[in-house]
Amino acid sequence: MPLLARTVNTPLAIEVRRGAIAELGALLADRRISAGGDVAIVVGPGQGEKIAELCRPGLGAADVFHIAGGSLESANELGDLLRQRNYDAVVGIGGGRTIDTAKYAAARYGIPMVSVATSLANDGIASPVASLEHHGRKGSYGVHIPIAVVVDLDFVEDGPDRQTLAGIGDAVSNINAVSDWELAHRVRGEPIDGLAVTLARTGAEALINHPGTINDDDFLTTLAEALIMGGLSMAVCGSSRPASGGCHEISHAVDELFPGSASHGAQVGLGALFCTFLREEHGRFAQLAGCLERHGLPRLPADIGLTGEQFLDVLMLAPSTRPDRYTILEHLALDREQARERLADYVGALAKL
Structure with missing residues (x-):
């Protein structure tokens, strides 16, 4: 019998609009990613911390990790931190360096990853690839595709043109x-x-x-x-x-x-x-x-x-x-x-x- 269809892995949810981040907790619960907000929020420099505070009311049980991402070393360090508790998901909030770091660390330990982009600089916000520096050179590493992708246009607008x-x-x-x-x-x-x-x-x-x-x-x-x-x-x-x-x-x-x-x-x-x-x-x-x-x-x-x-x-x-x-x-x-x-x-x- 011929194969009539194929299964394609895609995010469970994609949100592109203003005000999307404030409702992140509801989105995770609605999609059964995390009903109780037991997630690791990973933020980098820039708008990440501000956004973490904005979505915290709906993610009261979350832990927040501040990183200077972009390297394989920082991704492995984050992965070690994620081992300290059982998380429903890893929520990476920020630009490409932060999101790629979170994607790699989450994939390393088989944890679903939610991509919350504060900029639209590249296609890493939804790709199964993490671009990370290692020994002074940038490499591409295969990772799991994000289980959800959120883009809040309020924060994109506030970011650098x-x-x-x-x-x-x-x-x-x-x-x-x-x-x-x-x-x-x-x-x-x-x-x-x-x-x-x-x-x-x-x-x-x-x-x-x-x-x-x-x-x-x-x-x-x-x-x-x-x-x-x-x-x-x-x-x-x-x-x-x-x-x-x-x-x-x-x-x-x-x-x-x-x-x-x-x-x-x-x-x-x-x-x-x-x-x-x-x-x-x-x-x-x-x-x-x-x-x-x-x-x-x-x-x-x-x-x-x-x-x-x-x-x-x-x-x-x-x-x-x-x-x-x-x-x-x-x-x-x-x-x-x-x-x-x-x-x-x-x-x-x-x-x-």
Whole structure:
């Protein structure tokens, strides 16, 4: 008998609205995640502590742990703290570093994890991946997908605009990641997951075509949903393939050669635009370039403080950052002089838009 369906792990609850955090206790009880509020609340710097106090009335039995997250060491330290009591769930409140730390620690001991995002900087809010530093280098670690995802637009609005703009770059880069995956499927026969592609591309398409700005609730909701769908796409196929292509290879190379140049989202947005140009997808290139320009995101190496020669260094290193991944960068295998010509053409194409 043929297999007629498959089971996909997704969060039990997704809340994207204003005032969502104040009702966190009710949400956990309603979804039978924690009826009595026996949870570990993990907060980082910034708005995390303020939010912990806001949701405490509905989570009276909770323990609050303050962390400086972002590293494998801090995640293991948090995991040791979680062993001291039986918790119904771990509630990570904050930005990407805090949430990734909480995801890893919760997964280590098999505890459900609730993601409460105070910013929309990347798709880590709902993904089965934790990005953590270890011995000075950032690595990606597989974890359980959050059992619930909460985004309160009140706190996103109060956060730095640069974080929200970074989220736009991260979300729209999925367009490029999917195109790179489809290229690998055509050229090398790499298996492709249609559901993962649909989730990743649908969220990115909605964002690219949205006329609003980060000052609009409707746009912020679309951004949050695009990031969440990007995270779910990775859970569906069991890898980061639908959300990470040549765009992320370029960003990884920037991080290695010129750390601190820009946010992850800004770098992958630029990388996605350049890779789209390399694939000669002219209509998509103009569409993506227009989106990045509309939101004030980088389109040229100079926009993230890199010279043309430095960006060529990045392009030469990029394929080695993910040796198992086949993208337009590996497909073309440009040498430095060929890359210099393509970069000049790219700059010229942007000038004509």
